[in-house]
Amino acid sequence: MNHLINVAGVTKHYKDFALDDVNLVVDPGEIVGLIGRNGAGKTTLIKSLLGIIRTNNGTIELLDDADEHAAATHERVGVVFDICPFVGEMRVSDVASLGKATFATWDATKFDGLCRNFSLDEGKRVKELSRGMGMRLQLAFALAHDPLLLVLDEPTAGLDPIAREEALDILRDFMDDDRAILISSHITTDLEHVADRIVCIDEGKIVFDVSKDDICDAAGVARCRADEVDAVIESKLTGTDKRVLHGAFSTDVLVFDRIAFAREFPDVTLDRATIEKYMTLMLKGDAR
Amino acid sequence: MRTMFLCDLVVIRRQLPQIALTSLICVLVFGVLTAASAAIVIMVSLMVTYMIIVTLAAYDDAGGWAAFRLTLPVSRRDVVLGRYATTMVACLASTALGIALSAIIGPIETAVLSSTTGGEVLITMGWNLSDTLMFALVGISLSLAYMAVVLPVYLTIGTTKGARLLVVLLFMAPLALLAMGNGIVSSIPESFTTGMVILVALPVVALALFAISATISMRLYARRDL
Amino acid sequence: MLIIYTHLCQSSGRPTIDIIISNASNEPIYEQIVSQIKAAILSGTLGQGEALPSIRSLANSLRISVITTKRAYSELEAQGFIDTVQGKGSFVTGGNVELLREERMHQVELLLSQAIDKAQAIGITPAELHEIINTLEENE
Numbered sequence: 079m080n081h082l083i084n085v086a087g088v089t090k091h092y093k094d095f096a097l098d099d100v101n102l103v104v105d106p107g108e109i110v111g112l113i114g115r116n117g118a119g120k121t122t123l124i125k126s127l128l129g130i131i132r133t134n135n136g137t138i139e140l141l142d143d144a145d146e147h148a149a150a151t152h153e154r155v156g157v158v159f160d161i162c163p164f165v166g167e168m169r170v171s172d173v174a175s176l177g178k179a180t181f182a183t184w185d186a187t188k189f190d191g192l193c194r195n196f197s198l199d200e201g202k203r204v205k206e207l208s209r210g211m212g213m214r215l216q217l218a219f220a221l222a223h224d225p226l227l228l229v230l231d232e233p234t235a236g237l238d239p240i241a242r243e244e245a246l247d248i249l250r251d252f253m254d255d256d257r258a259i260l261i262s263s264h265i266t267t268d269l270e271h272v273a274d275r276i277v278c279i280d281e282g283k284i285v286f287d288v289s290k291d292d293i294c295d296a297a298g299v300a301r302c303r304a305d306e307v308d309a310v311i312e313s314k315l316t317g318t319d320k321r322v323l324h325g326a327f328s329t330d331v332l333v334f335d336r337i338a339f340a341r342e343f344p345d346v347t348l349d350r351a352t353i354e355k356y357m358t359l360m361l362k363g364d365a366r
Numbered sequence: 367m368r369t370m371f372l373c374d375l376v377v378i379r380r381q382l383p384q385i386a387l388t389s390l391i392c393v394l395v396f397g398v399l400t401a402a403s404a405a406i407v408i409m410v411s412l413m414v415t416y417m418i419i420v421t422l423a424a425y426d427d428a429g430g431w432a433a434f435r436l437t438l439p440v441s442r443r444d445v446v447l448g449r450y451a452t453t454m455v456a457c458l459a460s461t462a463l464g465i466a467l468s469a470i471i472g473p474i475e476t477a478v479l480s481s482t483t484g485g486e487v488l489i490t491m492g493w494n495l496s497d498t499l500m501f502a503l504v505g506i507s508l509s510l511a512y513m514a515v516v517l518p519v520y521l522t523i524g525t526t527k528g529a530r531l532l533v534v535l536l537f538m539a540p541l542a543l544l545a546m547g548n549g550i551v552s553s554i555p556e557s558f559t560t561g562m563v564i565l566v567a568l569p570v571v572a573l574a575l576f577a578i579s580a581t582i583s584m585r586l587y588a589r590r591d592l
Numbered sequence: 593m594l595i596i597y598t599h600l601c602q603s604s605g606r607p608t609i610d611i612i613i614s615n616a617s618n619e620p621i622y623e624q625i626v627s628q629i630k631a632a633i634l635s636g637t638l639g640q641g642e643a644l645p646s647i648r649s650l651a652n653s654l655r656i657s658v659i660t661t662k663r664a665y666s667e668l669e670a671q672g673f674i675d676t677v678q679g680k681g682s683f684v685t686g687g688n689v690e691l692l693r694e695e696r697m698h699q700v701e702l703l704l705s706q707a708i709d710k711a712q713a714i715g716i717t718p719a720e721l722h723e724i725i726n727t728l729e730e731n732e
Contacts, residue, residue: 149438149444152437152440165428167380172379176377179373180369180372181438
């Protein structure tokens with residue numbers, strides 16, 4: 079199998095917004111984080127590749143299957159949304175029945191085991207579950223049918239830090255060289271802990287698609303005094319397209335090789351980049 | 367189709383006792399007013415089928431269930447056909463419930479009403495099987511025809527907007543029938559108005575409407591964004 | 593400052609080596625891993641033929657990306673400290689690593705003496721030669 083997700087040239091028009099020529103590839107063995115502002119198109123993209131939304135243009139292949147109508151592909155795809163979609167009146171045991179009726183690959187023992195680990199009581203109604211429990215239920219449901227691909231849309235929103243880390247641990251345990259995860263999140267620190275690659279979408283277009291290490295390990299943010307700014311901007315190490323944010327008392331410049339930069343400008347204050355800072359500079363930074 | 371039917375079943379099964387109870391209460395109330403035990407069949411058939419379908423439609427809209435369902439191994443075609451299968455089963459089951467209730471309640475009502483001094487009996491029919499089955503057939507036909515209108519609306523625009531549209535449609539239908547009624551009746555040949563012919567024609571027409579409705583729903587649902 | 597710290601345990605549960613990743617360091621993360629595993633091998637903490645944790649389990653324990661650990665292992669393999677067997681994992685190279693290092697050092701000496709010879713031939717002084725080496729290292 080080549081790509082687990084292959085989105086090519088996808089376009090989707092709404093009244094006020096459009097996904098514009100979006101390309102996204104997810105290969106086995108990688109965890110891809112999807113970031114962007116609210117309304118940038120993350121959920122639209124995810125819904126498109128899951129077939130919940132119909133696109134105007136482009137091709138979408140899941141698990142190498144280009145037939146959008148093939149339900150069978152979804153056998154090996156697990157999905158987690160930010161809001162638990164199961165009907166509120168259902169009980170956890172009903173969700174198990176649902177899984178059994180729906181998936182040929184359903185493993186009831188695995189689901190029960192996961193529910194026990196997550197302290198999900200089988201008699202509990204879905205509407206009584208807290209946000210964190212609802213997410214865990216979705217995760218148990220998704221994992222119990224042995225997916226190759228997990229797609230998660232804001233799965234850790236509203237969870238406390240410990241619950242988030244536990245969720246990420248589960249994702250790490252799930253991964254092997256044949257599987258992949260696409261996870262969209264506002265909580266960029268989660269992605270720093272778990273993602274291999276970061277894709278940023280803004281106003282319906284992909285703005286950058288880089289490895290997480292390129293952001294968190296290689297890149298840096300130079301905090302420049304007024305008299306340092308020009309020299310820093312001129313440097314090759316700040317890339318061909320500059321990203322500069324002017325503050326009241328200093329100027330931030332995105333640096334793509336912080337180690338080389340530290341050698342060239344030893345006196346300039348330099349921080350490692352975070353996904354958040356990188357995204358802010360890329361989306362809101364000026365050219366000088 | 368089977369998967370979708372099973373999904374609907376799991377989703378609705380805990381509500382079924384409540385729905386059955388509601389229909390029983392309505393039947394008892396209705397029975398106080400009249401002893402038309404056979405008409406109970408039609409009432410229960412229509413009411414319970416509709417309660418099941420409108421509940422399923424409401425669940426579709428709430429919390430993104432319909433959207434999530436499309437991520438399961440069910441095609442959009444399966445979703446529509448499955449919902450129509452559920453409707454058919456609901457219709458048959460509710461009619462059976464209606465038959466059972468009328469068999470229990472009917473004789474009781476007749477006995478109660480006839481023993482009440484000065485009690486006006488609006489419609490009196492003794493309970494008998496053949497009449498009841500005839501009304502069952504009418505009930506199934508009406509339910510299917512009714513659902514043929516309701517289902518495409520719910521599947522395409524959901525319960526909130528759908529409710530308004532349905533009120534309009536379902537008010538207009540009887541008015542339209544009244545307006546055109548005479549014209550339709552006079553255009554039907556004499557031989558067609560015998561009871562047996564109507565009894566056969568009704569379900570056939572209803573099934574045809576149901577099938578056409580399914581085709582329309584599949585077309586509309588194929589392009590719907592959830 | 594974030595420090596992530598893991599004991600790499602043998603299956604018996606006894607910790608064998610420590611790998612400490614620091615976000616405050618100037619070194620890229622993959623280099624930190626390379627130097628620490630290298631040090632463990634050279635000091636004998638990791639013995640010949642000993643299995644290293646899989647790329648993925650190391651990444652999970654350190655809470656970093658597999659791309660980083662993969663890169664670290666590639667680097668270690670390029671430098672001859674480990675061997676990766678497809679499907680089995682990575683192992684400290686058999687044969688004395690110390691000897692291996694010496695051998696490589698010898699190779700470096702050879703290359704340097706060639707450079708020195710050429711420099712003398714053109715008339716470059718030892719001081720200038722040192723200057724050149726410093727400049728080249730900075731640019732690496």
